[in-house]
Amino acid sequence: MTIDFELSPRIKATKNMIHMFAESAIRPIARYYDENEHEKPWDLLNMVQKFMGGGMAGAFGAGGEEKKAEGEEAKEKKPRETNLAGAVTIEEIFWGDAGIALSFPGPGLGGAAVQASGTPEQKEKFLARFRGDKPVWGAMAITEPEAGSDTANIKTTAVLDGDEWVLNGEKIFVTSGKSALEDSEGFVVVWATVDRSAGRAGIKPFIVEHGTPGMQITKIEDKLGIRCSDTVSISFMDCRIPKENILGSPEVVDKTKTEGFKKVMATFDATRPLVAAMAIGVGRAALDFIKETLKEEGVELRYGINPHRMTSLERDIMQMEADLKAARLLTWRAVWMLDNGLRNDLQASMAKAKAGLAVTRITQKAVELMGPLGYSREYLLEKWMRDSKINDIFEGTGQIQLLVTARRILGFTREQLK
């Protein structure tokens, strides 16, 4: 192995194909589904499931699969590029449109959790459905009104009653919750505590099937951006699920041992770089828009001259370009490590922190630079600015990523650095 930035022919071909798809099938409908929130592009979603089903689902659920395979594959030293392929593919789809891309069918984070810590039986039972003809969604419910990134503060309870777990509580900000539970025969992975006194060690993920009595969608959020993707609140009132729907061991070991929790948290090592890739796709869309506009106007960008001799516009654009490139390279490094069985929690957080911030800055600057073209709803630039903001928030805010990064750099525990 040696340092190399060339994508393999396979990934390049996929990238080109996805780009054409994004340009021809996603871009043209992006504005409509932004203006008509809560509607879904069913034709497209059906097509995606039919033609790309496993592939697309695979791209999003890849992380979990990779995690599991890591141990076995490491011995073979076979180069794997699953996560890199995922990151490259995601950048292209999100270049097309973030809201629509987020609404694509697939196992999502819930599926990734099943992949990461499910038994073979659970994987067969819950993941097979994504390979069918009809679009199906998986979702993950962690956040509560009083617990976002502070996962230890989760109040939703799970009590064992005979052969069933009984869930009670309320979850908010569940991405694709409506798609998973009302629009398809999907499921949601719910994080609940079996022993509040045990803190993190007591928190377990449970799989709840669509249509389970006692589970109800109570609110569909209206959002700043990514409007095509549904975000819902779900309430659980004496919601009964089979005993075997818990992911990992039901045992609450001593409070200092939070292995199960950590395992599911490790899912984020795979998904955070992919969220960074989503951000990069939107940022690139904005930069492409600027460059095309300037080209039409006959404005040339002068690279390599003294920055003091550049126009303010040139300086801004070059800063944006370098920022986007830096974010992409950090992201590629994080997924490359994952593909090579290396621990990447630090690098995953670095990539997510950089990409989330870089892209909110890039799209905001882009709107500013393009003036009326940026602010007008006739063009997509203003939408990209709204869409990109979520990238510095979901899957752990930029600040949470900085905390994770700082803890690792400083060698501090979560108690030492809060």
Place this chain on the structure above:
Amino acid sequence: MVSFELDDEQKLVQETVSSFAADLMEPAMRESDESGEIPQEVIAKGWELGLLGGCIPEEYEGFGEELSALTGVIALEELGWGDLSMAMHLMAPSMLVISVLDQGTEAQKKQYLPAFCGEEYKAAASALVEPYYNFCPSAMRAVAERDGDEYVINGKKCLVPLAKESDHMLVFAATNPGMGFSGVDGFIVPVGTKGVEIGDREKNMGIKALATYPVNFKDCRVPLVCRLGEEEGCDFLRLLSRSRLALAALAVGMSRRALEHSRDYATQRIAFGEPIGSRQAIAFMIAEMAIEVDATRLLVWEAAWRCDKGMDFEKEAALAKNYAADMAMMVCDRGVQIMGGHGYIRDNPVELWFRNARGFATFEGMVMV
């Protein structure tokens, strides 16, 4: 296929240069900065690493290793980690050597390269930067006019490293003013040539141990054969870009050192009963420093990789260099900030890095990979 892993040779280079930097450069950094002199031992031992002679082909008495910008930036990051002045002194001849290697004629290679393959350090200078606030390499004020079989050079240069210590100086001047980068050529000028006036050693805010000089050219006549590439001329932007990569790599190395120092301080310094790093105000600064150091390294690597692959890399090198200059200033400024008052005292290395860091926005054409 995308990979971020160094190959065995790069690993060896990295380890070797890294131990040299830790054993000999860093411990001498402060004293060297105060005295303005670089220890002879550092120069001698540094030269022994063979970073420059190694890439000169055997026919010109070198070791004949392949010239790789990527291996170069990996080595330079480590040297930058050790000390910027020493790194720039050690690598100053690279501007002349690599320019000739990359774009010189056969005759020029034969004439100039063997001198840099010996066991002892051999200085060479390069004159690119000019003493104007809005200096831009694409709009040089120094000109070289053709007059029969000679070129006549006129203009002012500054930040010329080792001008007095060198036998030759690579001077960049516009042969086609107004033509941007493509109108610039390089001239290999013997230091004693009439019309070359080397001024007193410059006093700079940082890189104080590196001897730099202002040089004036007044009707300095050199024969046509001194023009880099002779009739063909040279691809100046390409040379400038190789230099930008080198400077960016030095910035990454020095900033990495400043980050490590800040990290250690933040875990050891107790205030209000806790290490200061346990407060987000400090911890977040450190996290951002770490992210930006890594991000810059990757930008540099990618541009260097493109260079080695024979792709266009001029745009990437410019982006990486400008990014690195901003990053270095941000990281070193925060280094001082995290130390508080201690960071302002000259006992502490951060004030030195802080002064050096500001230079990257100014430095051009002083080192090359």
